Amino acid sequence: MGAVPREQGGGLPERLSSAGRALAGASSAERVADALRELVVDGALTPGTRLREGAVSASLGVSRNTLREAFRLLTHEGLLRHELHRGVLVRTLTAADVADVYRFRRLLEFAAVDAEHDRVALQPLRSAVEGGWAAARDEDWAGVATANMRFHRSLVALTRSPRMDESMRHLLAELRLAFVVMTDPRPFHEPYLQDNERIADHLEAGDRGKAGRLLAEYLERAERQLLTAHRTAGEPGRR
Amino acid sequence: MGAVPREQGGGLPERLSSAGRALAGASSAERVADALRELVVDGALTPGTRLREGAVSASLGVSRNTLREAFRLLTHEGLLRHELHRGVLVRTLTAADVADVYRFRRLLEFAAVDAEHDRVALQPLRSAVEGGWAAARDEDWAGVATANMRFHRSLVALTRSPRMDESMRHLLAELRLAFVVMTDPRPFHEPYLQDNERIADHLEAGDRGKAGRLLAEYLERAERQLLTAHRTAGEPGRR
């Protein structure tokens, strides 16, 4: 079984083959979920798009049952929305959703700043910052966004709480839905490179107060920016 | 809701008929998940029990595919554990899991105490307290436990954050797995009736400090009690 046996004209399959890299040890449903997730966060599937089981399963070369498991995966992740007897569609975040996500983020990230951590635990933060600068050098703003998320997820990982980590993962996945409406990602993501680096500096120096204050500023600014961008772009379509 | 309107001869419903209330508007998979969840939290399926698809789907009268969707539902809820090519089994919590759950609970419940709330928002708390007393009068300790959970979930609902509420729901579902190892539920659940009522009192009086302090004491005590009970009962079987 190679990658995709069939590829009929749907327009999407080419991008899927690249997305569906061989995740060994993962089930088919998980691979399909990975592929769909990529399409969503890349903006190929915009919020509100309806995904018909027949068409998608055919174009991805998997059975409807497997596709349904992938749908359920992504629904629980918050990327898709499932309506009984009506199918699944790409979720669209409301302003209230964005605000709620940031509220939850504050809770988790402040807890992380307050958590005990040794020097080596900060390594992933540094790595994320590095990745961010590298992506910025290449003008790869999607990459900058990814690195930024990795930074904040690594931050929450300092709590060493699997459940908080998992929640953060969900929140960031949802946020990607909000990012796709950003028409100009550069001014949104670029300034945070500097912020992240300084937060990491303060943490390394053991100055939780300063780190927390910077983090608060960052969250405040990012939320406001996202909300205004969202309001201008997302108002016409409700739901 | 007295009788159940459904009564098709499928051979399943003996044990389920009580559990499988006809949730109109729910899919079969969701109903099956409800039934299984009930079996788990009632202790009929103890942690570590392996659930073979063939046997369970036959005894519940649904197809394997539908059962698998139910399994996935409960796996994401944390009640079941899925191992590739080995099937699902009832999850068993480790001491670390219990500690993690309580850590997360602290975060959420303290945030709830600090949240703005009006008088009417406290109504569900009062109702949960009432339900707890009523169940205690009937010596229904499982009912007391349920009321206690409803109290704390209602507490988190004060945040009016759908995501925090959802997280709390997950945490409490997992905690039920820890409860099933409690051999003597009465001394564990009964004292908290008083605590909950006093927390509600303080909240109503607007004294968040006192409410928070009581809550902290409660969480501390409950966690310690659960951990010791868990250690004595759950050590032999690891994983």
Add this chain to the structure above:
DNA sequence: ACGCTACGAGTTGTTCAACGATCTGGCAAC
């Protein structure tokens, strides 16, 4: 007696085709 290999039974992973249930959109009647 011991350890390794290979085999086979049992279980899970995935696909397929089919049918009933439900939703959607358009047409006709009022």
Add this chain to the structure above:
DNA sequence: GTTGCCAGATCGTTGAACAACTCGTAGCGT
């Protein structure tokens, strides 16, 4: 213009089938 109804499209669920995998065990060599 509203209402009721019908037909097509889509989802929900089933049952069977086969491939892939796990695990216990019998057989083999040393």
